[in-house]
Amino acid sequence: MPISPTATRPTGAASRAATCSPTASASTSPRASCTAAPFRRTSTAPTVIPAFLVHVTRPLRVALIGAREEVIEAAVGNFAKATPWHAFRAISHGYFSPSETGAILADLAAFDPDVTLVALGSPAQEIWMDAHIGPGHGRLVFGVGALFDFVSGVVPRAPELVRNLRLEWVYRLMVEPGRLWRRYILGNPVFLYRVLRYKYSGSRLEPRAAR
Numbered sequence: 001m002p003i004s005p006t007a008t009r010p011t012g013a014a015s016r017a018a019t020c021s022p023t024a025s026a027s028t029s030p031r032a033s034c035t036a037a038p039f040r041r042t043s044t045a046p047t048v049i050p051a052f053l054v055h056v057t058r059p060l061r062v063a064l065i066g067a068r069e070e071v072i073e074a075a076v077g078n079f080a081k082a083t084p085w086h087a088f089r090a091i092s093h094g095y096f097s098p099s100e101t102g103a104i105l106a107d108l109a110a111f112d113p114d115v116t117l118v119a120l121g122s123p124a125q126e127i128w129m130d131a132h133i134g135p136g137h138g139r140l141v142f143g144v145g146a147l148f149d150f151v152s153g154v155v156p157r158a159p160e161l162v163r164n165l166r167l168e169w170v171y172r173l174m175v176e177p178g179r180l181w182r183r184y185i186l187g188n189p190v191f192l193y194r195v196l197r198y199k200y201s202g203s204r205l206e207p208r209a210a211r
Helices: 045-055 069-082 098-113 124-132 149-152 160-164 168-175 177-201
Strands: 018-024 031-036 061-066 087-092 117-120 142-143
Touching: 045 069, 045 142, 045 149, 061 069, 061 098, 061 142, 069 149, 087 098, 087 177, 098 142, 124 142, 160 168, 168 177
Parallel strands: 061 087, 061 117, 117 142
Antiparallel strands: 018 031
């Protein structure tokens, strides 16, 4: 899925979650009144990140971590072609050992990125970011899953119709069954069970204190 500015710019109702206009109140200062509008695009990293990079016209330093070495290099090339005003750097592929983490973080801090994209798969990328990412490792840090595979063109993205039907996971399972069957065949029912248990148990998640 090599990206292009025209392909990734959302337009019309597909780009808005709400339409807001200022209204006056007799008892308060003017405030915004918002009316919900359909959000037809999926809000996954392969949709959001390319659109974000296209719409931000101020040059950014963007660091990439994850995927295979040839994949991340191809992703850097395609990102740079689509948004040449940003500076992209492949910090590391995703198959590093724990002993290499310190050197990767040092390289990341030396680059001083505005945005860091981490593609180690879920939940590994979230666990890694929570454990290691700190000041100087990126003003915005995203876990992006299969983004580099799509942008590099190594793995095809689901057709837009399938994505609009919210069935991209079925397409991905068909394309990579050996890698993704556990996530979707076993993981989806477990996830739904936990959501329903949380919803009907009346429990509330307590926010974790900042470290």
